[in-house]
Amino acid sequence: MSNISHELRTPINIFYSTIQHLDISLIKSDKDFKEMYRKYRKTLHVNCKRMLRLINNVVDISKIETGILKGKFDYYNLISIVEDVTLSVVNYAQLKSINIQFDTNEEEFIAKCDPSMIERALLNLLSNAIKFTPENKNIYVNIYVNDDFAEINIKDEDIVYIVEEAALSLKDYIENKNIELVIEPDMEEKIIQCDKYEIERCIVNLISNAAKFTPKGGRIDVVMKDLGDQVEILIKDTGIGIDEKYHNSIFDRFNQVIDEHSEVKGGSGLGLTITKHIIDLHKGQIFVSSEINKGSTFKIVLKEKIN
Template structure:
């Protein structure tokens, strides 16, 4: 019998399987592509709205009595604070004039000529955000977003024009990927469909063949049926089902072993309990986290295992919180911080039978979040002080002090100094950021580090003499120790260490500079007999914005970033910098670098 003829059962089953899979895959692909596009557009709008809202730009603009007359100030704000904004942002007043924009070509033009005037008019009238789609010349699709200015003295809007080219490109790529996946899947479906159809029709064909042999007198293959009917076919299918069941049980056993291996070696702790708190399973990671000996038997119940650690993770609490799908809590144990996620699991009938608990060590993540919060707070504080000073003196000048030339000159000098201080702070922040992200380009050349140190000492010698310091070179100036380095950056490091030594050493002090090398490494040692650093503060001196003497450091013009930048530069040169100090006796900084002949090729960005 030809099983490949068009009307055969095998063909019909394979065709049904093929068509069903094709329809399902096509519907899923269409749905997913549509969802991807919607998600991308929604994320774009949410991110833009969040950025505009969190920037306080609407409330800032609302303070102006006339947007057009303060266009230069607004443009300055956009240039300084919105230069990294990836989309085009403009400020439009109620007369449809573009007062400021991140696109300089739009400033001063009429918004009705370049923007969607309808959403601007609607936003001005109702104050509600508006949006529309458009296609620019050149076929560039854009999303127009319009936001009202809160409590504005002079009504206006913030108009954002977002380029949708990347989203459309991403969606197009997604479509191509889905098409390729569907084609590959359909090809596999044809093969699998024939294989599946064959597994169904083969027993029927075997019975038919056996009966045919019996009809010709060949009884070597006996059958247990007397006729070719449904009962005989059911018997053969039952035998096939028995074989399949054996295979299925083997697969289940394999999956169970796989799951057991995953639980055994997963990094997070996992605890399974029943609804009464009885222990079902505790994986090795959970034993380690909870300090349990792997050889000792488990505690009797959940409260004895971990419920006693904190009220946040008591049995009754987590049972109650399990009503909220995916509940979680945080607790401290020893010196570590852990997050637990828990939810109920069910039996085959859908009844709750226990709780699964996942324990994650979030100590490092918490430390990172704390460092981020400290950094934001420090930056805010460092910027707030000069801004407050500038604001105070400008208000005084505006109140009439400008008429007094001496007072005005004095006040303007203070404002200028504070502006310089802010500029230094921002400059140091940008350099530190580039160094940390490895975006600061280093120009490595082989040079004599001894010569560089001596030149740095000459540059600070006059400053040291003004304070009556002795600046001593304890090294042989004729030495030639070659180091592969970025000369400008390394000069910045040495000058910073020398300048700090001069600043924080009382008048008439002593500053010694020595250079030592063992042929593989070279050490630059700067020692002083200054105020010193306490043992508690010494480990933190390379942190951003950390000052041992905050008032003294600000008075001397420091930003609190010098040593952080210094450390980053030294580490970029594959070196180290350490400090030793005794409070009231002095401080020693040691910079260690590799000698050029023993140094590998640096990582030049």
């Protein structure tokens, strides 16, 4: 803390002496005043900024220590936030002949974030980078969106087979927990357009949730209905259920139900987010209906033809 107060005092002293100079010049009002004024004004400006940054850091640190620092989160384009911050230090870096290179593979990536916190975090990292990079060298700022997930590999596939395989792969695990698993397709075969690995992933996510949140002695039904140009897949359990107020938020990243009747059973709270994303990419739908202590049903509706 004493180091910080020393640093806080330095710019203040510079303000004072600069202001004194200005006062004297103002009284004398000589010809060179304009030029001098410009020079001192710059010193004031730079030091004001430095001072503000220091004060902000001190305030933030004490907020972090007391647990008060909370972001104001909303949806923003993360790419342009990072790009703007980078651009704002380009001139400053050029004073040291450091070249800053920005690169991205996407123009837009909307993320829930607090832009002012991201700006501050990046500015801290960038100013360190500038400080510790020798003249005539480069600094690279890269923001890459991981898009392995943006595309699905659509083929004609038998959805009955995919769902059965997914369920069978979990059968031993479920039966070892003393839960009954019943697979009931109402058709022998149904060809639809889908990515079989991704759909299998969804079914595995839903059945493992059902197994995770159903006590022993319970039952899980995997039901399939042929609706002609659509197919319905239901995963029903007799588990702890989900309060209606959580029916939307469980599909958000990292969200897990934490209330008096449920207990968090590990996991990351990503399974349903990924599942919904995959179903969206298939232009399908996912629904939940549930009653506390009675059980939950997750329903996926997939189209026979996506396009």
